[in-house]
Amino acid sequence: MDIGLKLMFSGLAIVLTFMAFVPYIRSILAGSTRPHVFSWFIWGITTVIVFFAQIEAEGGVGAWPMGLSGVVTVGVAVLAFIKRGDISITRTDWFFLTVALASLPFWYVTSDPLWTVVLLTFVDLLGFGPTMRKAYDRPHEESQLFFLSFMLRSVFVILALEQYSVTTVLFPLSIAVACTCLLIIVAYRRRVLLPNAAG
Template sequence: MVKEWLSAVAIALTLAAFLPYIRSILRGAVRPHVFSWVIWGTTTFVVFLAQIEDRGGVGAWPIGISGSIAIFIALLAWWKRADITITATDWLFFIAAMSSLPFWYFTADPLWAVVVLTTVDVLGFGPTVRKAWHLPHSESLLFFGLFMARNVIAVAALENHSLTTVLFPAAIAVACFMLMAMVSYRRRVVGTACADVVGD
């Protein structure tokens, strides 16, 4: 029963993070990088399938819901023409994400797919980090904070704790924390630079 409640809380946090983020995209306040979201949506949903195969149970459901919504955000970012600059590195991340499926198929072990997908998903932060470094107000700290909390709770809700089920949500929680720290730092630097210019 506790696992079900933790999963429900993680799903609620997923929705609490995504709904305002989607509203912000529609208002033009947030400009997500389309390829980051294509990568995140694809990798997250495939990890959900791997967690289900490795008996992750109800703790996997927040990841599955998250993957589905992330794919929707990628489509929304494309439709709104938010940030559609796609570099050679972005293509490399995408190809690496797709390459995880043959790993899973040929090894018959979801762990290898999860290792590849986790690596690719963390690297998928690259385009967003690049954008947020230059435009630190273009991303939502609340969004990534809720996702960090969601992933920690999702780990606790897993019915089977193994490297296959835990690696992805734990790594993404750390990546969210690091992105938030970088954005906070850059906002302070940009704010100080603006104040210096006004002071002149």
């Protein structure tokens, strides 16, 4: 695929990242969205590390949105903590965070970004656990537009990659699938809870 087209897809992914995060951050500041702090810390750490792995695997311009997203995601985690979002932290949450942090020396020892990406994708998907649990219990505290934007962003990231391999594709593809699942949970639970709220 032409490099100009790759740059366009990367640009679209970056625009979608901003379109997702700006209203999401505003909703956190307004108190209408209360993200799970540990989910966001885990996602931030894993995304930043995967960005470096994609760069090493020659993902090129397709990796740029991951780097930006990783930095902003860590910022959301900090903001969620400051604004006292959902800070219910379990032993499982600590385990996910520990595994995410342990992936760096794992990468150094193996000298292969593939296994780091596989491990981090697994951890990142586990990081969806607390948010999915919260979305099931309190679906109105999650932004559907945000996760829809991130699902589309992940698709554009894949299209923008200069090299296709498990190392470069696995993480954004998994995020797209996870966001789709979260959207289904939120939509279903909002519909189920609506009659109860009316009654």
